[in-house]
Amino acid sequence: MKFFITAAILSITVPFTLADFLPSLLNAAPTSSDVKERITPPANATVYDVWYAKGRRVYQCNPEKTGFQHWYTVQTHALLYPTKGEQAPFDVDGKEIGQMAAAPLNPEHQEANPIDTTPVIYSYKDGSWLGTGRPVATTTKEEGRVERGDSVHLDDHFATVSKSSTDGYLSHAKYIVRLGSTDGVVPPPDHCTQKGMIVSKPFSAYFMFYTDxxxxxxxxxxxxxxxxxxxxxxxxxxxxxxxxxMEAAESYAPKPAVQEEEAPKPAVQEEEAPKPAAQEEEAPKPAAQEQAANPEAPAASEGTV
Known part of the structure; x- marks a missing residue:
């Protein structure tokens, strides 16, 4: 009897739990055929790449903000891995090609509000990036909810690229589809009992990039x-x-001038130049010559007898 009761419960809960979760995507990246009509981009759009994301979503409890128990998504971060030409598991260390992140950026709001204030930014290894806002369409729950999805996995959704870099790989994306998410859902409302409480939940998903x-x-x-x-x-x-x-620069660089040996000076320059006549010291003249030249000078005194 217990078996039949359990089977009946599973027949009801499993389809709901796996409403947006495709088990086939555990070991293979999705293709356009896996995207439901509700979240399919325009007919002129084509998938040009699919990345696998693995990261965490951070929720914060703020029961006083809106007067009832409520969780806000205050941070999302995941590393992105290629799936093209790769085999599962895709999240291999060293193969990261980018990242995705979301955080509140509206200065007019004290707390995050994912509907209006949380752009999602994707970046690629070549420096290109893009940003998306609120999803245009989702596959679960009613429109307008702060957090969509079932009680186990995040929803599948379709978003339009609102901004991007001027060039690079991601600059060509027009639309993004999130598919095959696991975990990461918002905690139950009745768990939001303490203002500021933080819950960090792991999640993974595939992101499909479309262009024209x-x-x-x-x-x-x-x-x-x-x-x-x-x-x-x-x-x-x-x-x-x-x-x-460096070698080319060295070959073209001017070589320093070789110091030439000083040429021998001419013999004339080597001889000491004669001093001017005024500067030459006169040789002492003999007494007789000096007397003849100066007759008024008294004769040298002779010795007395």
């Missing part, structure tokens, strides 16, 4: 350029290029 035909062409060209850069700009090749630059 022009974006597809640009992405293909940029992928070729990126692959070329990866091949050419290895540490060894960069070091070789720097060495060549």
């Amino acid at each position: 035909a022009e974006g597809i062409n640009q992405v293909e060209e940029e992928e070729k350029e990126w692959e070329r850069m990866v091949r050419e700009y290895t540490p060894e090749k960069l070091a070789a290029v720097e060495k060549q630059k």
